[in-house]
Amino acid sequence: MSHRTIGPQRQRRPHAILFVLALAALAPLAQAADAPLTLAEAQRRALARSQLLPAQDAAAAAAKEMAVASGQLMDPVLKLGVDNLPVSGPDAWSFTKDFMTMGRIGVMQEWLSSDKRATRAARFEREAEKAQVERAAAQANIARDTALAWIDRYYAEATVALLAEQAAEAALEVDAAELAYRAGRGMQAEVFAARGAKAALAEKASEARRKATSAITLLARWVGPGAGAPLAGRPDFARVPLDRAQLDAQLVHHPQIAMLAQAEALAQADAKVARANREPDWSFEIAYQQRGPDYGNMMSFGVSIPLPWDRANRQDRDVAAKLALADQARALREDALTAHVAEVAAMLEEWENGRERLGLYADSLLPLARERTGAAVAAYRGGKGSLADVLAARRNELDVRRDALMLERETARLWAQLNFLDVTSGTHTAAATTPKGRP
DSSP states (O other): OHHHHHHHHHHHHHHHHHHHHHHHHHHHHHHHHHSOBOHHHHHHHHHHHOSHHHHHHHHHHHHHHHHHHHTSOOOOEEEEEEESOOOSSTTTTOSSSSTTOEEEEEEEEEEOOHHHHHHHHHHHHHHHHHHHHHHHHHHHHHHHHHHHHHHHHHHHHHHHHHHHHHHHHHHHHHHHHHHHHHTTSSOHHHHHHHHHHHHHHHHHHHHHHHHHHHHHHHHHHHHOTTTTSOBOOOOOTTOBSOOGGGHHHHHTTSHHHHHHHHHHHHHHHHHHHHHHTTSOOEEEEEEEEEOOTTSOOEEEEEEEOOOOTTTTTTHHHHHHHHHHHHHHHHHHHHHHHHHHHHHHHHHHHHHHHHHHHHHHIIIIIHHHHHHHHHHHHHHHHTTSSOHHHHHHHHHHHHHHHHHHHHHHHHHHHHHHHHHTSSTTGGGOOSOOBOOSSOO
């Protein structure tokens, strides 16, 4: 009897072990699927998915390769030919009868000075640096736009939750109005008013859900699959890595300004190349010439020197044009820096004002709205107030809470634009601006 009992159990053990192992393997996947999506994780995914960054890497690599190639001498030219071949008379088309006929093989080398090669290589090095700065700018833009999309979804869902809470209270008010009307303690108009308020909230909730769905779609443009995962708690919007008194120095390194600085450096490199091109490139040639068996072979060599006979109207004007482009790039960079400093200063002021206003909401407006609602509800329950007063107080509280939520959203968006001006902003250790308001 014991043998028949133990045998089936032993047969089932491998299946049980496999089942347990499968559950253990699937558990991390389930946890990952349910893991909340933080802002930092969303930005990491967006940067990993971007094809713009590899494109800029390829552009930088191409420019570096060209820098190496431009620093080399030109390839030598192999020259083959026949000199002084008769085409008439008794020796026509003979390669050996006439003493002047020669088969020629030679090599020609165009010689560029080391300085000229260095300037051309430096020009492509500046182009590689420009591509790297453009990559940093693209990285900062991706981090900023991902943060904006994450924030938009966070506050869209917060609005949905707020309206759902108000809708539940509106449903209770409809029930209370209908009960009071049936008991003869209320008027039918109050029932209609409560139902109207409930319907209005339902319409607003529907629009809020649509915006929340759209926000998920826009976030998916950056993070890809998993954009609909629950969001983690919002970051601390109380600080930004900028100091109003040092904006000029801090924004010099902003990617957009750095791109213009690299454009200026590239224009200056082009001017150096043009200046080096004022000096002509010499070409050297050597050839071996074989004649008929009755005559001795020969060797020839020579040099070719271009003659810049109109340098004032050609090479000098090319240099002047490149210098003018360098001046243009410098002026554009300085103007962009001035405009960017003013724009960021205005954003800082708006962000600080938003923080201050949020403090007023937290300290005064929201508590007063809640107290007004509580007083209206207490008066209605005690028979000293009307349902219309309760509905008006709740609408006021909803408006105040929604205004505070929208103000917080706009302040958070300003924080994102200020905090991710460049790729180092998230971990910036410079002095940060801290306003008076609270989160």
